[in-house]
Amino acid sequence: MIVGINGQNHDASMSLVDNESILWAAHAERYSRIKNDKHLNTDMIREMYEYGSPKVAVWFEKPFSKSLRKLYSGERPWWCNPKEELKRVGLGHLSLEKVGHHESHAAAGFYTSGFMDAAILVVDAIGEWDTVTMWHGTQYGLNKVWSLKYPDSIGLFYTAFTQYLGLKPNEEEYILMGMAALGKPILVEQLKKDFFNEFGPPFIDLKHNLHKGCRWWETPNYANKFDVAASVQYIMEEYLLGAVKTLKSFISTDNLVFMGGCALNCVANSRLAEESGFKNIWLMPNPGDAGSSIGAVAALERKHLNWHRPYLGTDIRRVLDIEDVVKELIKGNVVAVANGRAEFGPRALGNRSLLCDPRGPDAKARMNALKKREAFRPFAPAILAEQANNYFDMVVPTSPYMQFVMKCREPDLFPGICHYDNTSRVQTVNYADNPNFRAILELWYEKTGCPMLMNTSLNVKGEPLVNSLEDANRWEKLNGVKVF
Ligand SMILES: [Fe+2]
Numbered sequence: 001m002i003v004g005i006n007g008q009n010h011d012a013s014m015s016l017v018d019n020e021s022i023l024w025a026a027h028a029e030r031y032s033r034i035k036n037d038k039h040l041n042t043d044m045i046r047e048m049y050e051y052g053s054p055k056v057a058v059w060f061e062k063p064f065s066k067s068l069r070k071l072y073s074g075e076r077p078w079w080c081n082p083k084e085e086l087k088r089v090g091l092g093h094l095s096l097e098k099v100g101h102h103e104s105h106a107a108a109g110f111y112t113s114g115f116m117d118a119a120i121l122v123v124d125a126i127g128e129w130d131t132v133t134m135w136h137g138t139q140y141g142l143n144k145v146w147s148l149k150y151p152d153s154i155g156l157f158y159t160a161f162t163q164y165l166g167l168k169p170n171e172e173e174y175i176l177m178g179m180a181a182l183g184k185p186i187l188v189e190q191l192k193k194d195f196f197n198e199f200g201p202p203f204i205d206l207k208h209n210l211h212k213g214c215r216w217w218e219t220p221n222y223a224n225k226f227d228v229a230a231s232v233q234y235i236m237e238e239y240l241l242g243a244v245k246t247l248k249s250f251i252s253t254d255n256l257v258f259m260g261g262c263a264l265n266c267v268a269n270s271r272l273a274e275e276s277g278f279k280n281i282w283l284m285p286n287p288g289d290a291g292s293s294i295g296a297v298a299a300l301e302r303k304h305l306n307w308h309r310p311y312l313g314t315d316i317r318r319v320l321d322i323e324d325v326v327k328e329l330i331k332g333n334v335v336a337v338a339n340g341r342a343e344f345g346p347r348a349l350g351n352r353s354l355l356c357d358p359r360g361p362d363a364k365a366r367m368n369a370l371k372k373r374e375a376f377r378p379f380a381p382a383i384l385a386e387q388a389n390n391y392f393d394m395v396v397p398t399s400p401y402m403q404f405v406m407k408c409r410e411p412d413l414f415p416g417i418c419h420y421d422n423t424s425r426v427q428t429v430n431y432a433d434n435p436n437f438r439a440i441l442e443l444w445y446e447k448t449g450c451p452m453l454m455n456t457s458l459n460v461k462g463e464p465l466v467n468s469l470e471d472a473n474r475w476e477k478l479n480g481v482k483v484f
Contacts (some may be wrong), residue, residue, distance in 0.1 A: 003054040003094070004296035006104075007085045009061075010036045010170045011290040014044060015312075015344075016051050017297040020305050024051040025312035025344040027290055030467035036171050040089045047314060057086060057094040058300045060292040061101035065128040069150060073211050099299040101127025102260070103142065105287070108295025109259035110137035112307035113282040119251040121244055124260035124288070125155035125170065126211075132202055132243065136251050141302050145250070148202060151209040154239045155262050157195065160210035161232045164217065165225055170261075177265055178377050180233035181421040183226030188234050190220060199235075201242025237268045244276040254279035259295075263287035263403075264346065266425050270404045273395045285310045285401035286345035309433060310401065311351055313342030314467050320436050325484050326443045329357060329453070334370055336458050336483040338472035339436060342465070347402045348457035349427060350382065350437030352465045356416075358454040363416030367454060370479060373461040378424070381417040383452035384441050385428040391452065392426050402427045416454050427455060458483075 001023075004015040012028035024047070029035055031043040048054075063080035070078035086092050099107075105122040120135035120142070131153035134146040150156075162176045163169040194217065197205040208214065219228055244256060256278035263269065263283045273281050284291055284307075298305055320339045328335045334356045343349050356367055358381055367379055380402055381391075388394055391414075392406035399406075405423040408414060417424050431438045445451045458466040458475065466475050466483075476483040 001052045001054045002056045002058055002297045002300065003048065003091075004058050004060065004293040005040070005082070005086075006060040006289050006293045006296070007040050007082065008038060008080055009289055010038060011288065012038055012040050013290040013293040014040065014048060015293040015297060016048055016054060017294070017301075017305065018052060020303065022294060022305055022307070022312060024048055025294055026314065026342070027344070027464070029464040030313065030342065033464055035462060035464055040085060042089050045089050045091065054094060056097060057091060058097040058099060058296040060099065060104040060289070060296040062098050062128055066101070069126075069129050073150070073209070097300055099296050100130075101292070102130045102133040102147070103144075103299045104292035104295035105259040106133065106135045106137070106142055106257075106295070107299035107302070108291050109257035109282065109284050109287065110135070110142060111298035111302075111304050112284045112294070113255070113257050114304070114307070115255040115257065115280070115282065117253045118255040118257045118282070119247045119253050119278070120257040120259065121240075121247055122260040123155055123240065123243070123262035125159045126150050126153055131155060134202070134243075134247050137257065142299075146202065148204070151211060152204050152206050153210070154204060154236060155260070156210045157206065158232060158236055158262070160214045161228065163213045164215060165229060169213070173261070174264065175374065175377070176229050177233055177267055178419065179226050179229035180267070181230075181419050181423070182376060183224065183228070183230035185230045185234035186227050187220065187223050187231035191231055191235060199239075201239045202246050204239070233267065236262070236265065237271050240268050241271060241275055244272055244278070248277045256281045258283050259287045261288040266403055266405050267423075270395045270406070273404060281396065283403050285347070285403065288346075291345065310344050310349065311341040311434070312344040315341045316469050316472065318469075320484055322436070322439045322443055325355075325440050326447060328482070329355065329444060330447060332357060334366055334481060336472075336475065336481050338458060338466050338469070338483050342467055345401065347427075348455065348465060349401065350429070350434045350455065352458045352467070354456050354458050355440070355453045357448075357450070358414045358417045358452055359450060361415055363454055367416065367456060370481065371456065371460055376420070378419040379417055379454045379456045380425040380427060381414065381452040382427040382429050382437065382441065382455040384438075384445060385430045387451035388426060388428045392424060394426070398428045398430070399426050400428055400430070400433045414452070417452070
């Protein structure tokens with residue numbers, strides 16, 4: 001039994017793996033209630049022991065190499081010390097292994113994909129030194145075939161502009177992506193001129209080290225912040241498409257695995273699904289650094305894991321009254337669900353969710369009143385899987401983890417779940433994905449003829465998802481909404 005660890009880094013996480021089985025996986029922030037918590041905590045360790053006692057810990061990156069890079073880039077503190085982190089939470093007795101940062105990403109993707117042969121692209125802001133890597137995954141293991149090194153990094157470029165737009169870097173990149181739909185990509189050539197010596201995906205040569213941001217850059221007076229977002233998003237998509245096409249040209253396979261923080265960009269993911277030339281695409285549903293706690297174990301073991309579902313965290317064991325949930329929904333109320341094991345990954349997929357009727361002009365306003373978030377951001381639909389094609393132009397056959405956006409065919413009927421460009425980040429729901437959520441959707445469909453619900457995370461803006469029963473009770477009291 002091995003525990004994989006991502007620590008001393010944004011989104012600390014742990015995953016407990018026994019042979020091919022992922023027994024438990026969790027984000028530190030859900031226990032400490034500190035958003036994007038860098039550190040492990042004793043509450044999560046206590047819960048881990050309910051699932052097993054590991055003898056070995058594997059760290060998700062190479063601390064010495066990371067320390068050198070942090071020293072070089074002027075980050076403080078620069079010294080990474082996994083032993084210290086483990087000792088602090090009472091795990092100092094475990095024997096400690098280390099694997100590479102991008103190796104963890106690649107392994108998390110390939111060894112949960114079910115593919116025996118795949119081309120793998122990893123893109124993030126930065127690991128130790130790698131910022132983009134390409135791998136060939138086969139039955140013989142993972143072979144790195146190409147890499148781009150810091151400070152050249154398309155992820156850092158995107159993160160720098162996240163900060164430039166007044167958002168939190170390494171956390172609110174998804175808001176930049178959402179803003180892009182409201183602007184026009186009129187600054188693409190200007191940005192390329194100002195920031196790139198060379199732009200030939202997968203190769204790029206940045207003019208500036210963007211680690212400390214780009215606040216010095218001035219938006220031309222003919223553009224607004226949404227145009228900046230649209231242009232940055234355009235460049236990211238152009239880069240990723242160029243990179244996967246290069247990958248396709250030298251690895252002969254139908255299967256693409258895309259990982260790293262940039263694989264959270266669901267707009268770009270959809271373009272990769274449609275335009276990359278690969279028949280199949282797999283993004284592990286927690287593709288950023290948090291998912292690397294699974295990846296670290298996979299990289300060490302170099303064997304496929306049994307990936308079933310992302311419900312791997314804290315278990316709230318109680319009976320979910322499906323009829324009562326649907327009765328509340330029919331009344332037009334927002335319904336909170338905190339039941340079963342928490343999702344491992346950034347999306348609430350039915351076990352820590354807020355649900356409501358997606359029809360009518362006021363659906364978004366009702367949810368926004370609770371969530372206290374920017375009015376321009378849309379909410380996502382969860383739909384009976386077999387109905388998805390009737391309402392959305394599906395770019396992938398199923399989308400159980402909300403990783404892709406699709407054009408909604410009837411945006412006027414469902415304004416709450418459509419963005420300004422009439423796309424939706426669709427979650428398809430089968431019985432095997434989540435029996436309780438499926439039962440809610442089936443009964444809702446039977447009573448109303450509507451096969452989808454609006455589904456968003458059970459939290460308020462800036463807070464981690466509700467995790468435990470205590471969190472759920474606290475949330476219920478604070479917001480006056482019954483949690484089922
Ligand atoms: Fe990463």
